[in-house]
C-alpha cells in the first residue's frame with residue numbers, strides 16, 4: 594500500500610514514518626498541504642483531490658501528520674479536505690474530528706470532564722472582565738494559549754494587577770482566554786503515548802528547574818516508566834473520548850493524589866518518548882494503520 598503523509602515539511606517524524614512503512618513492505622510519500630488541488634467536476638465526472646499528481650481520494654489511507662499554521666482560510670480548507678477524504682472512505686489518521694477536538698484546549702477539557710475524568714478547573718472566556726472574575730475566583734491560574742503546545746506561551750498569574758496587564762495585552766491579539774486553576778504538583782508529570790487501544794510508551798517528565806512546566810521542549814528531562822494499569826486506563830479513556838487513533842496524553846499527579854488529565858495531543862511528536870523508551874513509535878502507528886485499513 595502507498596500512504597500519503599500530509600505534513601508541512603519533511604523531518605525526523607516523517608522520516609520515521611517512511612522507515613516504518615518501508616520496513617513493513619509499504620511505501621509512503623510526504624505531501625505538503627499547500628500542494629493540495631481539489632477539482633469539483635461537472636456533475637457526470639468524479640471530483641478529485643490531488644497533491645503533486647497523486648490522487649488522495651482513491652488512497653486507502655492518509656496520515657495527517659500535522660495541520661500547519663496558516664490563515665483561517667487555509668486551516669479550514671485543509672481540515673475540510675481531510676473531512677472530505679474521510680467521508681469518501683479514506684481512513685484519515687488522526688481523523689479530522691479528533692484533530693479539531695484536541696487542538697482546542699477548551700473542547701478537550703470539556704470532553705474530558707464530561708467523560709468523568711479529573712481535569713483541572715478551567716474557565717474559558719473572551720472578555721477581560723470575565724477573565725478578571727475568573728482570576729479572583731480561582732486565585733492562582735495558568736493562562737494558556739487555546740491552541741498552544743510544547744509549553745509555549747503559558748503564563749502563571751495570581752496577582753490581579755499583573756493578570757489585568759496580561760489580559761489587556763492578549764486582548765490586542767483577539768485571544769480567547771483559557772484560564773486553568775494551578776494544580777500543586779512535584780514538578781513531574783507523565784506523557785503516555787497511546788496507539789489504538791494500547792499505551793505503547795510512557796515517560797515521566799521532570800521540569801529542569803523544579804518549575805511547574807515539565808515539557809521536554811522547555812528542557813524537561815524524561816525517563817521511561819512502567820505505567821500503572823489505572824493510569825493506562827485513564828490515558829486510553831482520554832484518547833477514546835476525543836476519538837484519536839493515536840495521542841500523547843499528559844497525566845499530572847497532584848500533591849493531593851488526584852491524577853489530572855491535562856491534555857490530549859492529537860498531533861503529538863514522539864522523539865522524546867522514543868529516545869527515553871527505545872520503543873519504535875512510528876512502527877506502532879504504522880502497524881495500527883495497517884490493521885485498521887485492512888479490517
Ligand SMILES: Nc1ncnc2c1ncn2[C@@H]1O[C@H](COP(=O)(O)OP(=O)(O)O)[C@@H](O)[C@H]1O
Nearest residue numbers: 713741742743744745774775776805806807856
Ligand atoms: N493546571 C496546571 N497546574 C499545574 N501545572 C500545569 C497545569 N497545566 C499544565 N501544567 C504543566 O504545564 C505543562 C504544559 O501544559 P499543557 O496543558 O500540556 O500545554 P502544552 O500543550 O503547551 O503542552 C504540563 O505538562 C504541566 O507540567
Ligand SMILES: [Mg+2]
Nearest residue numbers: 743744843856
Ligand atoms: Mg502538554
